[in-house]
Amino acid sequence: MLKKDYGASSDSCRVTFTLKQEEAAGAHEVFLVGDFNNWNPAASPMHANVAGNFELTIALLSGHEYQYRFFLDGLRWENDWNADKYVGSPYGTTENSVVIV
Structure with a gap:
């Protein structure tokens, strides 16, 4: 799930990325990985909220599209x-998710 908050400035947008508990399928560790962090699988750890969903909010420059995926337990995307x-994706037949801000 994506939540976008442009706030007072249209230059950037605070985007909250959410991976629901049922989609995480028992994962203990989830990272947000994308072109905004050079696809570094350890750069952006997500945090479990009280409902058990994994969330992370980051600021992104407006007027761009960003590709991303979730990396779970260091094993699966x-x-x-x-x-x-x-x-x-350039890796086989998979696709990347895209957020437009």
Whole structure:
């Protein structure tokens, strides 16, 4: 799930990325990985909220599209099934999630 908050400035947007507990399928550790952090699988750890969903809020420059995925327990990749759109990945037949800000 994506929540976008443009606030007073239209230059950037605070985006909250959420991976629901049922989508995490028992994962203990989830990272948000994308072109905004050079696809570094350890750069952006997500945090479990009281409902058990994993969340992370980051600021992104407006007027851009950003590709991303979730990396669970250092083993598997998941898409955000509520992304703004999806694009093909250069790695096989998988797709990347896209947020448009």
